[in-house]
Amino acid sequence: MNRPDNLRADPQRPIGVAREDLEQALRETLARQAGTPRPLAVDPAGRAVRRAERLQRRRTLAGVALAAVATVAVSTGMAQLGTGTARYTSPTVVLGDPTGPPATSAVPAVQLDGPVFEGLSLVTGSTLVVDGRGTDLGAVGPVARGLRTGDGWLFIGTPGAAGRTVWLVGSNGTSRVLLAGADAVAADPTGRRLVWREGTELLVATIANGQLLPGLRTTVPVSATPVGFVGDDVLVRVRPDGPGFVLWRADGSPFRVGTDRAVLDVYGRLPDGRLVARVTGASKKQCLALLDPARALAASVTGCTVPPLGDGPGSVSPDGRWLLVNGAADSRSANGTALLVDLGQAFGAKPVVRPVGPGVAGAAAWPAVAEEVVYPAVDGTLVRFDPDRNPVRATAAAVPGLPAGQWPALVTAATL
Template identity: 45%
Template sequence: MDVPSKELEDALRELLSQRADLPRPVTADPAGVAIRRANRIQRRRTLTGMGLAVATVMAVSAVGLQLRDDRPPTGGTVVISDPDQPLLVERPIPPPEPATTTPIAEVDLLIDGLIATAQGRRVPLLGTGEVERAHRLTDGRGWLAVGVPTLAGRSLWAVAGDGAAQALLAGADEIVLDPQGRQVAWKQGTVLAAAKIVNGELDTVVRAEAPAEAVPVRFVGDAVLVRLAPDRPGHVLWPPRPGTLGPGGDRASTHIFGALPDGRLVATVIPGTGTGTGTCLTLLDPARDLAPATPECGPQLPGDGPGAVSPDGRWLLVNGPSAGEESALLVDLAKLDASGVRPAGPAMTGTVVWSTPDTAHYADADGRLVRVAVDQVTEGRRAAPTALPGLPDGASPVVVSGG
């Protein structure tokens, strides 16, 4: 370049004087760093929010397309199924963590948002909301959890061994599971529905129209037992199929506790008018439209509180009066008369679960766990409640069924 050295020197001086006039950045500027960091975080949150919004719209659209051809006649129950996503219920249970403690019971317990397993693990329920009852899957890979009733209805979740949950059902008025955890029935509005649970998803959903006050109460084999109205006696069996729920002929049964191996149902009934007798225990015959079998009226058992039949059909554990107070009663179903009724322990609250044919567990009104052993009760010894260590104030354990 043919430029005189004098001009180059002048240009260099001008450049250096301009740079000297520019303000120098402060070496340590906490406020500036915080502002720049906040701006970066805000930009990332905005981008993340936009991504989540797009994903949500796509997911809702996909569910809408899936349900379009299988929409309930009325009502707003939502069956949640996403076959393209990994199923949490299929994830194996992780090995016990170092925090494993001594088991507090021989059954799983639902306590204040976590499951205390019979192996001593504490599994927090993640993302389920408040759970009312739970059922352990027979393959040992997790649980099914039923939520408490809310303004939006009940929900059903598949819970993996680490507590992570996947929603299977939402918006139901009532949800019941079969004893193996392989079938579910629910009611919403005037829609009664049932489905199989296959690999953590609802499969083969069947729906029928039913009275708005009808409520599913349990499975009897593959059929769903439905109470026609919560405040009136009468039940009907629904073999899941489309159409309309039939009214049946039973208008006497007030509560049904389970089934015998031959299919007959253990129930309390109101005898024929004019007898002046309260509710009493009897057996109902499904083959005769739930008509009472012999004896038509066995031991008197007022009310329709909690109760359950043992797996072998020999015993019934149910609430009833004993020595002037409400107690748990053990009833020998082979006798089905007053001589086969024995006081078994304090009155039950919530669920009662038979872990073996001769052992049952439940919680009493004070939040204590009660273990009823049939041989002890038949020898005249009532079960004693056990206070659970570390139970939060006001919390009550719920015995987990299945396993």
């Protein structure tokens, strides 16, 4: 059977090729194949790149791990430095710009008339009164204590739900919050240092350029309350409802509760450094004593012939001659009566003690030049008297505009 040929009658391309043309075509084909590299089973460059990427990832992970270990190590080291202390929670310390001068135009000025207010500085509510003339302090207050410094005032607030606040007020009226949220605060007589308790931490800091510079801290019982400074040391009441005081050497030493179970109150310091205190003597009788800070508050002398003393603040005159303190409450005076004790004769057989007026509610102001002393009384009045007069003739005056249940806070001059 005849099958047709697959060639068409007229071929589309010539089939007659010369030998030279075939050789040239073969050479070109082989040349192109030689110029195109064959794919390798293993790519060395890609392999090197991938190896480098894996190495970089391993180094990154190792660096992160080392950083985490270093952070844990540093944290552990810091915890070891504070071994035996609770976690430190700092109170709110505001180091920002001042709040600016208070707007006194909307608040009428307070004018306190009478001889009691002459030459006196005090705070009533949020009003600063200097020599009978008042200035509104804005958000400052209520105040428990004030110190007149070289360029303004330092005010320590009364206890509140959020703790105590400390303000700095400049001589131009600008104010700023220096410290807030502290459980208890005390300032040294110069107004340059603060000590406060926050939780179970007792902290000391220096005031410089309107800021608190970091200082020392130590762990204390939650019942401990800083009372004030004795030189470079801090006087601490160990328990609020019982006897017990201790000096903390603020030099990095740990706080130790101590063994004192006799000291009930510390009223002030004599020029020789000893502290005037109320202590429990034999048969639980309350006595006056002079405590020696150099001997862990050991009593150098004790006098138990003074009349019974009551709770509350006391104050020692700068020359160490007088003690203003509360007498024990009785049926005639539930809040007690203020007593003036001559410390020169308080430890003898016949102490000199004179009644002054209503019970003492806060720190007294002993002017350096004037002979009269002023103290805030529990009935809200200010009492002024001359301690050298016998009998004492005291003058009391009510403070207008004083909120109910509050006492005026006297502002004393810082001891530089």
